[in-house]
Amino acid sequence: MYMDSLSYIIDKAKGIDTECFLMSNRRILTRFANSYIHQNVSVDEMELSIRVVLDGKTGKVSVNQLSKDVLDSALKRATEIAKITPPDPEYFGLPNPIPVDIRKKEYQEIDPETLAKKVKEFITATNSLNASGALEVSNITMAIVNSNGISIEDNLFMVSLEAVVQDGDSSGYVYAMERNLEDIDFVSLAKTASDKARKGHNPIELPPGYYTVVLEPQAVGTLISFLGLMGFGAKQFEEKRSFLVGKLGEKITSDLINIWDYPSHPKAISLPFDFEGLPRRDVILIDKGVAKNLVYDFKYAKKAGKESTGNALPQPNTDGPIPFNLTLLPGKSSLEEMITSTKRGILVTRFHYTNIVDPIKTIITGMTRDGTFLIEDGEIATPVKNMRFTQSILEALNSTELIGKDLFRAGEHFIYPTLVPALKINSFQFTGVTR
Amino acid sequence: MRDIAYMALNTALEYGATFCEVRVIKSRRQGINVKNELVEELIDKVEEGIGIRVIANGSWGFAGTSFLDKNNIIETAKKAVNIARASSLTKKRNVELSPAKKIIATWSNPVKINPFEVPLDKKVSLLIEATRIMTKVKDVKIAEGSMDFWETEKFFINSEGTEIFQHIIESGGGISAYGIREGDVQRRSYPNSFGGQYETRGYELIEEINLLDNAQRIAEEASALLDAPECPSMVTTLILDGSQVALQVHESIGHPTELDRILGMEASYAGTSFISVNDRGRLKYGSKIMNITADATLPNGLGSFGYDDEGVPAQRIDIVKEGILVGFLTNRETAYVLGETSNGTCRADGWKNIPLIRMTNINLEPGTGTLEDLIKDTDEGIFMCTNKSWSIDDKRLNFQFGLEIAWEIKNGKLTRILKNPNYTGITPEFWGSLDAVCGPSEWKIWGVPNCGKGQPGQLAHVGHGTSPARFRNVRVGVK
Numbered sequence: 003m004y005m006d007s008l009s010y011i012i013d014k015a016k017g018i019d020t021e022c023f024l025m026s027n028r029r030i031l032t033r034f035a036n037s038y039i040h041q042n043v044s045v046d047e048m049e050l051s052i053r054v055v056l057d058g059k060t061g062k063v064s065v066n067q068l069s070k071d072v073l074d075s076a077l078k079r080a081t082e083i084a085k086i087t088p089p090d091p092e093y094f095g096l097p098n099p100i101p102v103d104i105r106k107k108e109y110q111e112i113d114p115e116t117l118a119k120k121v122k123e124f125i126t127a128t129n130s131l132n133a134s135g136a137l138e139v140s141n142i143t144m145a146i147v148n149s150n151g152i153s154i155e156d157n158l159f160m161v162s163l164e165a166v167v168q169d170g171d172s173s174g175y176v177y178a179m180e181r182n183l184e185d186i187d188f189v190s191l192a193k194t195a196s197d198k199a200r201k202g203h204n205p206i207e208l209p210p211g212y213y214t215v216v217l218e219p220q221a222v223g224t225l226i227s228f229l230g231l232m233g234f235g236a237k238q239f240e241e242k243r244s245f246l247v248g249k250l251g252e253k254i255t256s257d258l259i260n261i262w263d264y265p266s267h268p269k270a271i272s273l274p275f276d277f278e279g280l281p282r283r284d285v286i287l288i289d290k291g292v293a294k295n296l297v298y299d300f301k302y303a304k305k306a307g308k309e310s311t312g313n314a315l316p317q318p319n320t321d322g323p324i325p326f327n328l329t330l331l332p333g334k335s336s337l338e339e340m341i342t343s344t345k346r347g348i349l350v351t352r353f354h355y356t357n358i359v360d361p362i363k364t365i366i367t368g369m370t371r372d373g374t375f376l377i378e379d380g381e382i383a384t385p386v387k388n389m390r391f392t393q394s395i396l397e398a399l400n401s402t403e404l405i406g407k408d409l410f411r412a413g414e415h416f417i418y419p420t421l422v423p424a425l426k427i428n429s430f431q432f433t434g435v436t437r
Numbered sequence: 438m439r440d441i442a443y444m445a446l447n448t449a450l451e452y453g454a455t456f457c458e459v460r461v462i463k464s465r466r467q468g469i470n471v472k473n474e475l476v477e478e479l480i481d482k483v484e485e486g487i488g489i490r491v492i493a494n495g496s497w498g499f500a501g502t503s504f505l506d507k508n509n510i511i512e513t514a515k516k517a518v519n520i521a522r523a524s525s526l527t528k529k530r531n532v533e534l535s536p537a538k539k540i541i542a543t544w545s546n547p548v549k550i551n552p553f554e555v556p557l558d559k560k561v562s563l564l565i566e567a568t569r570i571m572t573k574v575k576d577v578k579i580a581e582g583s584m585d586f587w588e589t590e591k592f593f594i595n596s597e598g599t600e601i602f603q604h605i606i607e608s609g610g611g612i613s614a615y616g617i618r619e620g621d622v623q624r625r626s627y628p629n630s631f632g633g634q635y636e637t638r639g640y641e642l643i644e645e646i647n648l649l650d651n652a653q654r655i656a657e658e659a660s661a662l663l664d665a666p667e668c669p670s671m672v673t674t675l676i677l678d679g680s681q682v683a684l685q686v687h688e689s690i691g692h693p694t695e696l697d698r699i700l701g702m703e704a705s706y707a708g709t710s711f712i713s714v715n716d717r718g719r720l721k722y723g724s725k726i727m728n729i730t731a732d733a734t735l736p737n738g739l740g741s742f743g744y745d746d747e748g749v750p751a752q753r754i755d756i757v758k759e760g761i762l763v764g765f766l767t768n769r770e771t772a773y774v775l776g777e778t779s780n781g782t783c784r785a786d787g788w789k790n791i792p793l794i795r796m797t798n799i800n801l802e803p804g805t806g807t808l809e810d811l812i813k814d815t816d817e818g819i820f821m822c823t824n825k826s827w828s829i830d831d832k833r834l835n836f837q838f839g840l841e842i843a844w845e846i847k848n849g850k851l852t853r854i855l856k857n858p859n860y861t862g863i864t865p866e867f868w869g870s871l872d873a874v875c876g877p878s879e880w881k882i883w884g885v886p887n888c889g890k891g892q893p894g895q896l897a898h899v900g901h902g903t904s905p906a907r908f909r910n911v912r913v914g915v916k
Binding site for chain 1: 470472474475476477478479480481482483484485486496497498499500501502503504505509513516517519520521522523524526527528529557558561565578579581615617619620621622700701702703704705706708711789790791826827828829830831832834835837839857859861863889891892893894915916
């Protein structure tokens with residue numbers, strides 16, 4: 003529905019390197035707390051960006067109206083900006099089209115009453131515990147047209163549920179993101195979170211130190227998400243801000259670790275092209291513990307003499323290419339096996355408010371949350387108070403002993419979701435405890 | 438703006454809403470990011486949209502759209518009512534709002550130089566020159582400079598007769614130098630990290646912060662950090678610069694005193710609070726010299742405004758007085774729970790989001806003396822500057838902050854530079870160890886333009902008036 007507007011701009015800017023990028027989202031988010039819906043929002047939004055490049059000088063303007071006057075004015079302003087910005091000596095032109103497998107789906111309309119009923123189902127299944135969370139439906143459309151002939155549009159439909167169930171001083175957490183509302187089992191998720199909340203009363207305090215940990219997938223997702231931020235992008239690598247500098251081709255984790263940027267994975271929820279309109283490709287980042295590859299956008303691929311891996315953010319940007327579909331390949335163990343094989347350790351449901359301490363050493367810090375338990379002699383012995391960890395991700399992955407056999411989608415706020423299994427890690431540092 | 442706002446309001450009321458508020462917003466943003474003398478990103482964004490929030494069947498509903506034709510606005514208003522009706526499927530009790538005065542007003546912040554009228558090439562040239570100065574320093578491989586400007590026109594009406602137009606201009610800018618050697622990256626920023634300083638002012642802010650005069654100094658500090666020893670692990674006296682005190686206030690006082698968090702309304706996302714409603718007037722938050730205010734009326738603060746997004750006037754309130762918790766940040770819905778009126782902290786991120794309780798300018802009121810006096814008065818300790826990372830638990834108790842640079846203090850003097858400094862603590866214990874706050878000459882309102890909260894995620898612009906402060910017996914150098 004938007005392609006006419008994009009093509010209009012490209013036609014009007016004839017003879018000039020021009021790219022039009024459009025993203026729209028029809029979103030409903032039903033949010034609940036204290037076991038009732040307290041916020042419930044629907045937004046229809048769209049943003050169109052026009053990028054004009056004159057002899058390597060870039061001008062870009064974004065608008066959210068599509069009238070001819072607005073488009074004409076935006077193109078004119080982008081051109082004026084391009085005229086006064088300094089040229090980029092590393093401008094390689096705009097990318098040419100490469101065939102992309104479009105799996106366009108029809109827009110799915112889900113009415114707010116249906117969502118409210120699902121939330122009610124979740125709340126009811128917690129059996130009077132205190133439920134909080136958000137059920138979100140997104141209908142994203144992305145379209146890119148450039149003056150080199152790229153003309154591509156696709157949409158993505160996603161439903162996600164994130165919820166915390168509290169039972170007094172204890173809580174449990176669940177997260178799910180699927181392509182269809184029907185694929186989320188609200189009752190089962192409510193029971194999972196409720197069971198954990200009921201088991202978490204009267205936590206003991208453990209001293210800081212190094213522990214064996216069993217990380218449930220949501221906690222593993224935090225590690226993998228932050229690893230993705232700290233170094234797989236070609237720009238970070240070139241600027242020597244990546245933990246991979248001097249380590250490509252070297253063993254950096256346990257042999258058990260295989261990490262891909264894996265858009266073709268059957269469970270991946272991803273558009274088939276990136277923000278330049280180029281196909282997203284599978285990239286092996288860590289293979290049996292060995293650092294193998296980086297991810298590229300068009301510019302950094304050209305600089306490296308490679309093909310883009312389809313990892314561009316909207317251009318131009320300060321971050322460079324990043325992985326969008328990080329996947330830690332599964333192993334053979336069940337979560338139960340990880341627990342039963344642990345003499346003494348800590349089971350972590352998820353981490354909270356994690357941040358980077360040292361990107362070169364991949365050290366991050368954060369808190370445990372919503373279900374932290376002491377494991378003794380192969381059994382969950384007692385809940386423990388939330389703890390602060392300060393830990394190198396690579397060192398954690400280097401001391402990984404067991405990898406879960408099932409992949410789960412893990413959400414990390416402000417970062418793309420990952421597909422990850424549970425992990426048993428033999429040495430993991432906790433540096434503090436909260437009350 | 439007026440016509441479509443009233444069209445939406447009237448439609449929602451006719452369709453069954455018992456309360457309705459509408460915001461029509463036009464906004465413009467310009468962002469310039471320069472790296473190593475090249476413009477890496479230039480953002481020029483114009484947008485408009487309408488947000489309609491209603492109560493129907495005793496529950497909340499909200500719908501927003503950027504498609505502003507008549508039919509779509511009517512449909513969006515009806516959608517807001519339908520969403521509210523859907524919300525009521527899980528209702529426990531009707532939403533009640535504390536009373537608010539009917540207001541007809543306009544408000545704009547004082548601006549000397551409209552940043553959108555300053556030629557773009559002038560701004561770009563300034564940042565290019567700043568990065569050129571920084572990259573000339575040994576080992577500084579990356580130098581960044583940025584400016585951000587926002588202009589917002591906001592028209593607010595509600596079904597109680599309030600009609601407010603606000604025009605707000607915000608500006609910000611800063612520079613960073615990265616010293617890089619194999620296996621080590623050290624950053625120094627001015628006047629603050631993560632984009633610099635932000636205020637509700639015009640381009641005069643950029644002129645005042647004088648990026649060029651500070652470029653050489655921070656580049657040399659970034660270079661020196663590469664050769665500096667690590668911050669030792671120990672318990673010691675800690676002096677924080679004003680910008681880090683601002684973030685400490687933000688994370689460990691601002692967020693936990695938001696009444697929606699205290700009431701569990703943010704439980705699934707950002708978390709709750711270690712504070713309970715009954716703690717007001719009782720909880721010992723910190724030492725006797727700790728006085729915290731929330732003040733949206735301060736000139737130039739990034740959390741300053743005329744009226745919040747429920748049409749409640751900006752206010753100054755006490756949050757902590759002589760170390761005791763005395764106030765919360767409230768909106769109309771949560772103030773009702775306390776039997777009070779809102780203290781005007783409810784703001785939304787643009788037209789597309791509902792208003793939430795957000796910090797305004799949350800301030801540590803000044804004490805006495807200068808930073809120089811404070812260092813002279815300290816026999817042994819560490820002085821840390823400029824935030825690098827932050828993390829705090831979901832109840833806002835256990836925190837850990839990383840900073841860009843520190844200096845060891847020996848016998849009242851700054852001595853050697855220390856790299857990778859950090860400190861950790863528990864909120865009331867840490868504030869309980871506060872034993873000195875610098876005076877008004879060191880006090881400044883630091884702008885935080887990226888305060889995240891809510892689902893869908895919203896970013897708020899907030900401020901913190903702070904000066905350097907000293908804390909005793911703090912654990913530093915967490916490895």
